[in-house]
Amino acid sequence: MNFQLEKYKGIHPGIILERLLAKKEIAQRPFAISIGEHPQTINAITKGRRNLNTALALKIEAALNLEEGALAFLQTYYEIAQIKKKALRTPNLSNLRKSLFWDTDISKINWDKQYKAIIQRVYERGNELEKKELETFYGPTKIRTALRNTERKPYTIYQNKQKI
Structure with missing residues (x-):
């Protein structure tokens, strides 16, 4: 089978x-059993909840007559995409206490999409270092926008010891 990897x-x-x-x-279950794997493993992989290791990728490729290394190649590129996605927009997490985000996994926060809630939380409960980290990451304009429509006021934003 000619497997086109580039588009995937x-x-x-x-x-x-x-x-x-x-x-x-x-069917997944008979397929899993035929290659000597647990059906739960194959199910978790097909749902994207588990990564595909090289040994299992080779078994699957052989059973489905795929080009050797095709699925391992896809797994590698998937991991690269995930790392790029995380590294793309993240503040310096060493300057933010994990206890500020007690109700979520800090490594899975979408810093761009959830910026209003993040800024409000840090300005409500954070220390000066954490506030400065957000000012560096988001900029004063975005922070002012996020804090403008909040019920808890007043928030004071300082940049270089000057009130904004």
Whole structure:
């Protein structure tokens, strides 16, 4: 089978595996048993909840007549995409206490999408170092915007010891 890898870069290999099994009309459970794996493992991979290791990728590729290394290649590119996604926009987490975000996993926060809640929380409960980190990361304009529509007032924003 000629497997076109370029168009699938960055996609979890489990999603591709699920599509291939559906296309060949193969159920996950019998497939897992036929290659000597637990059905739960294959299910977790096809749902994107578990990474695909190289040994298992080779077993699956052999069973489905795929090009050797195709799924391992996809797993590598998926991991690269995930690392780039995390590193793209993250403040210096060493300057933020994890206790500020007690109700969530700080490594999974979308710093761009949830900026209003983050800024409000840090300005409500954070110390000066944490506030300065957010000022460096977001800039004073975005911070003013996030704090303008909050019920708890007044928030004072300082930049270089000058009130903004």
